[in-house]
Amino acid sequence: xxxxxxxxxxxxxxxxxxxxxxxxxxxxxxxxxxxxxxxxxxxxxxxxxxxxxxxxxxxxxxxxxxxxxxxxxxxxxxxxxxxxxxxxxxxxxxxxxxxxxxxxxxxxxxxxx
Amino acid sequence: xxxxxxxxxxxxxxxxxxxxxxxxxxxxxxxxxxxxxxxxxxxxxxxxxxxxxxxxxxxxxxxxxxxxxxxxxxxxxxxxxxxxxxxxxxxxxxxxxxxxxxxxxxxxxxx
Numbered sequence: 001x002x003x004x005x006x007x008x009x010x011x012x013x014x015x016x017x018x019x020x021x022x023x024x025x026x027x028x029x030x031x032x033x034x035x036x037x038x039x040x041x042x043x044x045x046x047x048x049x050x051x052x053x054x055x056x057x058x059x060x061x062x063x064x065x066x067x068x069x070x071x072x073x074x075x076x077x078x079x080x081x082x083x084x085x086x087x088x089x090x091x092x093x094x095x096x097x098x099x100x101x102x103x104x105x106x107x108x109x110x111x112x113x
Numbered sequence: 114x115x116x117x118x119x120x121x122x123x124x125x126x127x128x129x130x131x132x133x134x135x136x137x138x139x140x141x142x143x144x145x146x147x148x149x150x151x152x153x154x155x156x157x158x159x160x161x162x163x164x165x166x167x168x169x170x171x172x173x174x175x176x177x178x179x180x181x182x183x184x185x186x187x188x189x190x191x192x193x194x195x196x197x198x199x200x201x202x203x204x205x206x207x208x209x210x211x212x213x214x215x216x217x218x219x220x221x222x223x224x
Contacts, residue, residue, distance in 0.1 A: 004156075031210060042216030043157075043202070050210050058211070090156055099145050099164050100206055104156030 002026055006091050006105035013081045013112045021076040021089055021108050029093030032074040033102065034066060036087040049074055081112045115140045119203050119215035126193055126222050134188040134218050136203035144205040146179055146186040151200045198222045
């Protein structure tokens with residue numbers, strides 16, 4: 001049981017390049033999330049999805065796009081990377097409801113030069 | 114809107130010391146409350162939770178009590194170990210689609 005898996009784990013980009021982070025889950029979660037974690041800022045929600053085919057903006061969506069074509073996958077795209085997007089990105093899955101718990105991936109460290 | 118406030122770190126303790134990490138919240142209604150832990154190089158994982166007032170969540174020697182009157186959910190452990198060194202996040206869920214996290218508190222335990 002892999003849980004929530006993120007690929008790639010590490011990536012270095014040049015300013016202006018594009019890339020996609022993949023999150024795959026085998027826990028049948030309806031809800032999936034992309035967060036970024038920066039020193040002193042805690043976790044900030046980028047985008048999330050409440051089901052296959054749906055996406056919604058979080059706290060810091062600018063410069064990112066997402067897609068949820070299949071229930072088990074949630075993709076985060078950077079169309080034109082900027083140094084401000086250097087961060088550690090975490091994907092999470094969970095169920096709805098007041099007692100919902102999130103299950104996190106191990107993170108993807110992205111550096112934009 | 115919902116918000117979570119945690120004490121700033123790092124919290125530095127010697128092994129076997131008593132730990133308290135304060136967490137207070139602002140939320141509509143009656144949220145569920147969580148503590149997550151992040152060990153170095155890993156993602157967050159749930160440590161404990163409480164879903165209603167006066168509930169006590171506990172796990173691995175950690176505990177926290179849901180105090181509605183003071184809107185608090187402080188994390189405590191009677192005797193910390195070096196292996197408890199990590200970042201601890203308080204979070205709440207008001208029944209919406211997302212959790213609201215605090216900024217995290219780093220705990221450093223020395224032998």
